[in-house]
Amino acid sequence: MAKKPSGLQGLQQHLSQTFSRKASARHDLKSKIPNPFSTGSRRESDKLTEILQSMDDDDENSSSNNEELNLEIGDKNLKKKKVKGKKNLHTKSQIFKYAYGQIEKEKAMQEKNKNITFSGLLSLAKRSGEEIRKRPKIEIAFKELTLTLKGTRKCIMRSVSGKIMPGRISAVMGPSGAGKTTFLSALTGKITGCTMSGMILVNGKNESIHSYKKIVGFVPQDDIVHGDLTVEENLRFSARCRYQMHPYFRLYVLILLSLLNPIIRRLSADLPKQDKVLIIERVIEALGLQGVRDSKVGTVQKRGISGGQKKRVNVGLEMVMEPSLLILDEPTSGLDSSSSSLLLRALRREALEGVNVSMVVHQPSYSLYKMFDDLILLAKGGITVYHGPVKKVEEYFAGLGITIPDYVNTPDYLIDVLEGITKPEGDITAQQLPVKWMLHNGYRVPPDMLHLCDESGTSSPSSVGESKNKSYNGEIQREVPTYSFFSTPDLSGRVTPGVFTQYKYYLERVLRQRTRDGRVQAADYIILLLAGACLGTMAKVTDDTFGATGYQYTVIAVSLLCMIGALRTFSLDKLQYKRESSSGMRSLSYFLSKDTMDHINTALKPLVYLCLFYFFNYPRSSFGSNYIVLVCLVYCVTGIAYTLAISLEFSQAQLWSVLLPVVLTLIANQSNKSAASLITPFVFPKWALEAFIIANAKEYNGVWLMTRCAALKHYDYDIHNSNRCLWLLVATGVGTRIIAFICLLTRQR
Numbered sequence: 108m109a110k111k112p113s114g115l116q117g118l119q120q121h122l123s124q125t126f127s128r129k130a131s132a133r134h135d136l137k138s139k140i141p142n143p144f145s146t147g148s149r150r151e152s153d154k155l156t157e158i159l160q161s162m163d164d165d166d167e168n169s170s171s172n173n174e175e176l177n178l179e180i181g182d183k184n185l186k187k188k189k190v191k192g193k194k195n196l197h198t199k200s201q202i203f204k205y206a207y208g209q210i211e212k213e214k215a216m217q218e219k220n221k222n223i224t225f226s227g228l229l230s231l232a233k234r235s236g237e238e239i240r241k242r243p244k245i246e247i248a249f250k251e252l253t254l255t256l257k258g259t260r261k262c263i264m265r266s267v268s269g270k271i272m273p274g275r276i277s278a279v280m281g282p283s284g285a286g287k288t289t290f291l292s293a294l295t296g297k298i299t300g301c302t303m304s305g306m307i308l309v310n311g312k313n314e315s316i317h318s319y320k321k322i323v324g325f326v327p328q329d330d331i332v333h334g335d336l337t338v339e340e341n342l343r344f345s346a347r348c349r350y351q352m353h354p355y356f357r358l359y360v361l362i363l364l365s366l367l368n369p370i371i372r373r374l375s376a377d378l379p380k381q382d383k384v385l386i387i388e389r390v391i392e393a394l395g396l397q398g399v400r401d402s403k404v405g406t407v408q409k410r411g412i413s414g415g416q417k418k419r420v421n422v423g424l425e426m427v428m429e430p431s432l433l434i435l436d437e438p439t440s441g442l443d444s445s446s447s448s449l450l451l452r453a454l455r456r457e458a459l460e461g462v463n464v465s466m467v468v469h470q471p472s473y474s475l476y477k478m479f480d481d482l483i484l485l486a487k488g489g490i491t492v493y494h495g496p497v498k499k500v501e502e503y504f505a506g507l508g509i510t511i512p513d514y515v516n517t518p519d520y521l522i523d524v525l526e527g528i529t530k531p532e533g534d535i536t537a538q539q540l541p542v543k544w545m546l547h548n549g550y551r552v553p554p555d556m557l558h559l560c561d562e563s564g565t566s567s568p569s570s571v572g573e574s575k576n577k578s579y580n581g582e583i584q585r586e587v588p589t590y591s592f593f594s595t596p597d598l599s600g601r602v603t604p605g606v607f608t609q610y611k612y613y614l615e616r617v618l619r620q621r622t623r624d625g626r627v628q629a630a631d632y633i634i635l636l637l638a639g640a641c642l643g644t645m646a647k648v649t650d651d652t653f654g655a656t657g658y659q660y661t662v663i664a665v666s667l668l669c670m671i672g673a674l675r676t677f678s679l680d681k682l683q684y685k686r687e688s689s690s691g692m693r694s695l696s697y698f699l700s701k702d703t704m705d706h707i708n709t710a711l712k713p714l715v716y717l718c719l720f721y722f723f724n725y726p727r728s729s730f731g732s733n734y735i736v737l738v739c740l741v742y743c744v745t746g747i748a749y750t751l752a753i754s755l756e757f758s759q760a761q762l763w764s765v766l767l768p769v770v771l772t773l774i775a776n777q778s779n780k781s782a783a784s785l786i787t788p789f790v791f792p793k794w795a796l797e798a799f800i801i802a803n804a805k806e807y808n809g810v811w812l813m814t815r816c817a818a819l820k821h822y823d824y825d826i827h828n829s830n831r832c833l834w835l836l837v838a839t840g841v842g843t844r845i846i847a848f849i850c851l852l853t854r855q856r
C-alpha cells in the first residue's frame with residue numbers, strides 16, 4: 108500500500124515527461140502515436156517498468172502482468188479497444204496506465220488547441236472524432252423567486268426570474284450581501300430559515316431539486332473536507348460512494364426499477380474501475396493537485412495543504428461524482444489568477460460534457476470574466492440587474508446609457524455602480540437598474556417599485572401595464588414546497604452503491620481516521636487505566652456492602668469517560684456528514700460504520716479499566732462477570748452519547764455527558780422515601796450497580812447467605828434480577844441508537 112502513491116506520482120511524471128517531449132511530433136490526434144512505454148530512452152523505460160512492476164506486485168491479480176496493454180494514445184479507436192480490453196484491466200498498473208493515457212491524450216488535445224476559444228473546443232472535439240461523454244442534463248428555470256426571512260420577515264431576494272442552462276458556465280456577481288449565496292442555495296434547495304415563493308422548474312417540470320440530489324454538486328463557501336485524510340483519499344471516497352452499487356445488487360435493482368420506472372432507461376452504464384480511476388486522476392490533474400495528492404488536507408489545529416489547495420479539493424469532491432448541475436460558492440476566493448484559470452478550464456471541461464455550472468465569483472480578472480458564458484448580476488436586496496450572455500453585457504448597459512470606460516474591468520465597474528461608489532453617466536440611477544431589467548424582459552414590476560419606472564422616464568405607463576399582464580396569474584406567488592426527506596422520489600437516474608457497499612467504504616474511512624487519531628484514543632485508554640487504579644485503591648470491599656462504593660465510583664467514571672469519548676464520533680464531522688448526505692450518501696451506512704468502529708472501544712475500554720480496578724479492589728465476583736456488566740454499561744452510555752452529540756452542540760453535549768452519569772448515579776442510590784427515588788428503577792446506573800452487586804452477592808453462601816439477603820434488601824435489589832439488568836442496559840443502548848439515528852436524519856438536514 109505504501110508503495111502505491113510514490114509509484115503513481117512517478118508514473119504520472121514519466122508519462123508527462125515522455126509526452127511533453129513528444130508534443131512536437133503530435134501532428135494529428137487521429138493518427139496513432141507510438142506507445143511511450145516502448146519508445147522512451149532505455150533508462151526511462153527501465154525505471155518506468157520498475158514502477159509499474161512494483162504496482163503490479165502490490166496487486167492481488169498480478170497474474171495478468173504479462174498481458175500486453177492496448178494503450179495507444181491518440182488512437183481514435185481507443186474507445187473500441189477500451190471496451191474490448193475492459194476485462195484485461197485487472198491490475199493497478201494497467202488501470203493507471205489507462206487513466207494516464209487518457210489524461211495525456213486530453214492534454215495533448217488541449218495543448219494543440221490552446222489558442223482556440225472554449226466554445227470552439229466543443230466543435231473541434233466533434234470534428235476530430237473525439238467522443239465527449241454527455242451527462243444527463245439539468246436545466247433550472249426560476250420565476251419570480253422571492254425569499255423572506257421567517258423571523259424578521261425581511262425580504263432577502265425579490266422577483267428573480269431566469270434560467271441556468273446545461274453546457275454553460277454562469278457567474279453570479281453582485282455587491283457583498285446582495286444575496287448571491289442565498290440565490291444559489293435557493294436553487295439547490297439548501298436554504299433554511301426562509302419562506303420561499305415563486306416557481307422553480309427542473310427541466311421544465313415542477314419537481315423538487317432534491318429528486319436530483321445524486322447528480323447535483325454543491326461546493327460550499329467553506330472548505331468542508333476531511334482534514335485527517337489525504338487529498339486522494341478525500342476524492343476517492345467521494346467518487347466511490349456516489350457511484351454504482353455492487354454488481355449483483357445493481358442488476359437486481361436495475362431489473363426492479365426498469366419494471367417500475369421508465370426513467371431507468373436513461374441510466375448511464377456502470378462505470379468500470381478504470382473509468383472511476385480516470386475520473387479521479389483527471390480531477391487531480393485538472394485541479395493541479397498532483398503534488399499534494401498524498402498530503403493530509405489538515406485541520407485548523409493541524410496544518411496540512413495550503414488554503415488554495417484545500418479550496419480545490421473542496422471543488423474536486425463534487426467534480427469526481429460527475430454531477431449534471433454544479434453549483435459553486437466562491438470557488439476562486441483565495442486562488443491566484445493562474446489557479447483560478449486552471450479551475451475555470453476544469454469547469455469548462457465539465458460544461459462540455461453538458462454540465463450546468465453556476466458559481467458565485469468575486470472580482471474576477473478580465474480574462475477570467477471572459478471565460479464565463481452567462482452573467483447573473485444581483486443588486487442589494489437580491490434583485491436582478493442583468494441575466495444573460497457575458498458577450499451582451501456591454502451592449503445591454505450601453506442601451507441604458509451606461510458605457511463601461513476603457514481599461515476598466517466590466518464587472519468591477521458595474522458592481523461599483525450598484526454599490527453607489529460610481530455614479531453612472533446619464534439620468535439613470537443604480538436603484539432603477541433592476542426595474543429596467545424587469546421592463547426589458549417584460550417581467551412584472553412589484554407595486555412598491557413602480558415609482559422607479561416613472562422616474563426613469565424611459566418606460567411609459569402602458570409598457571408597465573403590459574409587463575403586468577405578463578405576470579404569472581398569481582400561480583407563481585405560491586410558496587415553493589419545502590423538502591420532505593421521506594416523500595422526495597429519486598429522479599436522478601443514477602444508481603449509487605447500496606447501504607452495505609457504502610458501509611464498507613465508510614468503515615474503511617473511519618478505520619483510517621481512527622488510526623491517524625491514535626494519540627487521542629491512547630489518551631482515553633490511559634485515563635481509564637489511571638481511573639481504574641485510583642478508584643480501585645480508594646474503595647474498600649466489605650461483606651455488608653458488597654463493595655457498593657467502588658462500583659458507584661466505577662459507574663460514574665466509566666460512564667463519564669466513555670460518553671465524552673463517544674461524543675467525538677458524531678460531533679466532529681457534522682458539516683461533512685451534512686454535505687455528504689445532501690448529495691445522496693446513505694446515512695444508515697455512515698451511522699452503522701461509526702457505531703461498528705466504536706464496538707472496539709466498547710470491548711476494550713472495560714477491559715482496560717478493570718485491569719487495575721479489579722487488581723486493587725479485588726471484589727468477590729469474577730473478572731468475567733464484572734467485565735460483562737461494564738461492556739453492557741459502555742454500550743448503553745455510548746448510545747446516549749450519540750443522541751447528545753447529534754442533537755446538541757458539542758459544548759452542551761459535553762456538559763450533559765458529565766451531568767447525567769453523576770446525577771443519575773446519585774438518584775440510583777436514593778433511599779425509598781425521597782421523591783427522586785420514584786425514577787430510580789428507570790436510570791441506567793441503577794441497573795449497572797444492581798448487576799455488579801448481585802454478581803458479588805452470588806459468591807456468598809452458607810452462613811453468609813443471611814448477610815447477603817439483608818444487604819440486598821437494604822439496596823432493594825433482587826438476586827434474580829441480574830440478567831434483567833444487563834438486558835435493560837443493552838436495550839437502552841439499542842433504543843438510544845435508534846433515537847440518535849432518527850435525530851441524524853431529521854436534525855442535521
Ligand SMILES: Nc1ncnc2c1ncn2[C@@H]1O[C@H](COP(=O)(O)OP(=O)(O)OP(=O)(O)O)[C@@H](O)[C@H]1O
Nearest residue numbers: 256263281282283284285286287288289290299300
Ligand atoms: N438564514 C439567514 N438568516 C439571516 N439573514 C440571512 C440568512 N440568509 C441570508 N441572510 C441575509 O441575506 C443577505 C444576503 O446574504 P448572502 O450570504 O446571500 O449574500 P452574498 O451576496 O453571498 O454576500 P457575500 O458576497 O458577502 O458572501 C445578507 O444580508 C444576509 O444577512
